[in-house]
Amino acid sequence: MKLQKLAKLRETIRKYEDTIRYYEKLFMADGQIDSNEQLKLNKLNTSLKKIANKIEAKEKALSSSERIKNALQSHQEGIKDWSSTKDDTVDHTLVNEPTSSKSISGSVGRKGDNKKSDVSLVQNLLREKNNAPLKGSGICGPKTIKAIKNFQQKVEEADTGIITPNDNTWKKLNAYTPIDKDNKDNKDLDLSSIKNSVGKKGVNDKEDVKIVQELLKKKGGKLIGLGICGPLTISAIKKFQSINLNGFSDGLVEPDGKTFKLLVGNGKPISSDDINSNTGPLNKPNWIKIAEGEKGVKENTSKKKHNPRVLEYHASVKGNIKNDETPWCSSFVNWVMKKAGQGGTNSAMAISWKKYGKNLGKPAYGAIAVIDWDGAGPGWKGHVGFVVGKKGEEVLLLGGNQRNAVNIKSYSTSKVVAYVVPSNYEVPANAYSFGEFTGDYGSGGGMNSTR
Structure with missing residues (x-):
């Protein structure tokens, strides 16, 4: 029963990844992703992370024999998914899932309207997403204003100390995904090798994915490094490969392959020779x-x-x-x-x-x-x-x-x-x-x- 539940969760993960990939391409069809589209993508990625965390927690509770069976089953699922000639599964209902965050009716913060329900909502979001030392009392004092300013500085907004409905600070507060606490341990990772393949249709063990993500970050990739191999990680792998392997890019890093050797060696950074940065218009067809x-x-x-x-x-x-x-x-x-x-x-x-x-x-x-x-x-x-x-x-x-x-x-x-x-x-x-x-x-x- 435990292994069946894990298989279902992995199936859900693949559905989210396929849906994210589909909508990234769809939203970029006009050459750019607007703020509302980015909010939808952020929500999908947040849900993906929650499921991945649930899988990790359940895997830790498995016995030794169950872990071996689970790893084999996960590998077989990957092979089956790779060899399938069917189109990827896109679930359009995932994009329209109701958001858990309500909106604020008025401004919150320095010289704001500061309605109790609005203040409480902002305080809870700041505590949850930026570890602010707030209790959610609904009373806007110096600590709340300071927490708002701290968050605004982090997301590169003017630190006015006030949030108004639908302004950039409010949108980013709703969409913001805090960096996983485990990410602090990434500095202790041994970046010299990976055990299994990472990327498109790879084995994607969490520690291996973290190593590849950290190496990509060192090469200019814009990744957080949570150990979850999603569309952004695969895209970064492909971009790095395209620059360093004469246009070849399959999105997969093998333990002893050329891509990994270039990542740990003298491979060119992603930003140095990206063809899309110096040729063609931004509004690409x-x-x-x-x-x-x-x-x-x-x-x-x-x-x-x-x-x-x-x-x-x-x-x-x-x-x-x-x-x-x-x-x-x-x-x-x-x-x-x-x-x-x-x-x-x-x-x-x-x-x-x-x-x-x-x-x-x-x-x-x-x-x-x-x-x-x-x-x-x-x-x-x-x-x-x-x-x-x-x-x-x-x-x-x-x-x-x-x-x-x-x-x-x-x-x-x-x-x-x-x-x-x-x-x-x-x-x-x-x-x-x-x-x-x-x-x-x-x-x-x-x-x-x-x-």
Whole structure:
């Protein structure tokens, strides 16, 4: 019964992670996450943390034999989840769960309205979320005003000592998640090794996750370090990999893998060469966000086994393709654009994109670039991908089947025969302006590389 309850809780954890990942992409579709959307994400992450804490408490109460069975069961669940070809489970009701915090009807603090019920609510929140020495009496005195100022300083708001309904301090007080007390022990972690894999579909033992999170923080990752492997941790792993592994990013850190060695060694910081910081507009098209989420997907090296995700790309075009050896750059772009609600060409041929939407005549961030390898003639061999940067006479493409994976590679602009976007898409003026790019994502090669 204990193990069944733990399995149910882990299933709930995966549901929350899938839901958070879905809504992060959805909210970023317009290029930014507004305050109300961030509150919803914060609430989801808070619930996720509570469930993770409940799992940890229940695991501590297990006997030795139960712990072994539980670890095996958890590992099998991870394998099953990884091998499943079904879409991730998104529970939209989780986003609309009622919040436990009420609103205040008037201002609280220095020269505020200070209604007793409002003051009491603020005091309780300050005590719960910032360890303020308050009793929740409902009387606003010097200690309450000082506690408000302390919290405002922590969340980088002006320390006015007053909170008004729906101001930034009130919103942050509701959304604020205190750092776990156990996080203080992270300074004592041995960061030289991990026992098991961490990240997307990893084993994700709590201590291993903490170690990876601390290493990522040292490399510029914005993580708290609670030992819970959620979307933010996986995103930070992918970003670090993309910068240090020529665009490759599967979101998984193996104990003896290249990613971990770079984390403990001389890997480049996340902030030093992030492609999104110096190329393209901030209001990126939603299809780019979708494509970025697929980075790291690659072909199966076995001729008898095929990556289900690549087969899913192929399912978006005609032809009933059942293997991942068949060229899939166009299938990938079709899959992405259909997910983005922009339709596609329904063809596995890269040249099919030459007549898609409208032709810009020059590279723009987010445009689809169509490459012709062999020029005019009876045959046609090409490639297609999304423009995410430009350097000299090369264009950086985020695409599929680039060295047999989804990643970012560079291609000569002399081979590009079209830059297209959906007919209904108005290209922002700054999409044509590319910042000076200094990173090296590697060449995408020629016709033999992309087949």
